[in-house]
Amino acid sequence: MQEERVRIRLVLVGTEGEINLGFIARLAANFQVDEFYLVSPQASPSSEEAKRFAANGAYMLERVEIFNSLDEALAGVDIAVCTSAKTGQRSDVLRHAVSVREFAQDIAPRYGSIAAVFGRESVGLTREELSKCHLLVHIPANPDYPVLNLSHAVAIVLYELWIALRFRGQLHEQVDSRSLERVYKLLHDVAEKLVDRERFPAVDAAIKHLLWRSGMTSGEASALYQFAKKLRRLVEECSSSDA
Amino acid sequence: MQEERVRIRLVLVGTEGEINLGFIARLAANFQVDEFYLVSPQASPSSEEAKRFAANGAYMLERVEIFNSLDEALAGVDIAVCTSAKTGQRSDVLRHAVSVREFAQDIAPRYGSIAAVFGRESVGLTREELSKCHLLVHIPANPDYPVLNLSHAVAIVLYELWIALRFRGQLHEQVDSRSLERVYKLLHDVAEKLVDRERFPAVDAAIKHLLWRSGMTSGEASALYQFAKKLRRLVEECSSSDA
Secondary structure, eight states, rough: OOOOOOEEEEEEEEEEOOHHHHHHHHHHHHTOEEEEEEESSSSSSSHHHHHHHHGGGGHHHSSSSEEOHHHHHTOOSSEEEEESSSOOOOOGGGGGGHHHIIIIIIIIGGEEEEEEOOOOOTTTTHHHTTTTSSSEOOOOTTTTTTTOOHHHHHHHHHHHIIIIIIOOOOSSBOOHHHHHEEEEEHHHHHHHHOOOOOTTHHHHHHHHHHHHSSSOOOHHHHHHHHHHHHHHHHHHHHHHHHO | OOOOOOOOEEESSSSOOOHHHHHHHHHHHHHHOEEEEEESSSSSSSHHHHHHHHHHGGGHHHSSSSSSOOOHHHTSSSEEEEEEOHHHHHHHTOOOEEEHIIIIIGGGGGSSEEEEEOBTTBBBHHHHTTTTTTTTEEEEOOOOOOOOOOHHHHHHHHHHHHIIOOOOOOOSOOOOOOHHHHHHHHHHHHHHHSOOOHHHHHHHHHHHHHHHSOOOOOHHHHHHHHHHHHHHHHHHHHHHHHH
């Protein structure tokens, strides 16, 4: 059986700057875009500047496909979303947007393929271009200055899609309860020896809460286990020298 | 009473590029950073290039404070997080990271002030610098090429903090149930006239499901109401001419 995953097509309309184009190629590599389409670009994907800013994502510049119309670039996708820093008043329904978080989490996973469309640095997308998308997507930001640079808007949209569609599981192996028990047992013994009998139940509960709420990695638990062993040895040695 | 909100301090260590510095100033304006600190920068915040790429966020370059050590730049914050594209093996606990989503959603809101620390474009943060942070934060991305450009990493971290700490409510006024009822009543009448009696319950239910599941804005509902009124008039006129 084939792996089923939502395909992501990145569509840039009329991109003007080669630095932006290079940065966006790098982002397309960072977040594994499947198709990278340009509609009537002003900037050249084969320019030295674009390649330099693409860094190790320069291979994406070679995979670029160039179209003369947005219609062609949107052919065959299940859902096309336009992005805009401008959202509309009540009556301007063409500019009613969903947030990029809502789009990525709730809407995108329902479709087999997505096109995310970004306009020109200077003037964005025309109303005619906006009307070719199924949805308008907006990145919430400071209302006094919500206009992000193009490549940073692309970064946030691709990142949201990565988290919603591609990212599985944890960054590190999470601790299991048995490893927590081993750390706890040592700290329990230490606390029992050091703390007054009437205060011990509170300290013991605090230690348990701290450990089981921590969301520790197994590496962190292992480091704390070494530390707790030293503590228990110290307490045992000092107690016996007291005796 | 004063507004209570989490203060965000952006700390850049040894930033090398003026384009990045300008872009980051713009992002600091886009996402309302409270304090913008540089530790031993290589790039000059007063350079023409930085100003040009900062666009309407250039005022943030004038608010920059420059320090000689990370310790000074972190003074007084409740939690300092370092960011890194590299995460560690099991035993390298210094490089065990939480995801930026987990940090922003679950951890940041508990504190009164946050410092987000970003390293050099070329080599990131040293282990000594990492050890000065309370947590390491990581942006999940393509494991084959997870290294984002500096300003794009800043964009994603500030965006996540904005969504978790600053963004309140909806982009647009949401529809209320009464407005949905008005649209539904019209479409109900239209369907009743047009659809066979045995199929009507399914069509009527589909219309209700579509409307109440839609998450429409009130502007969208108002546009659909106009459309549904035209539809009902058409159906009434055609029915009477049939009679």
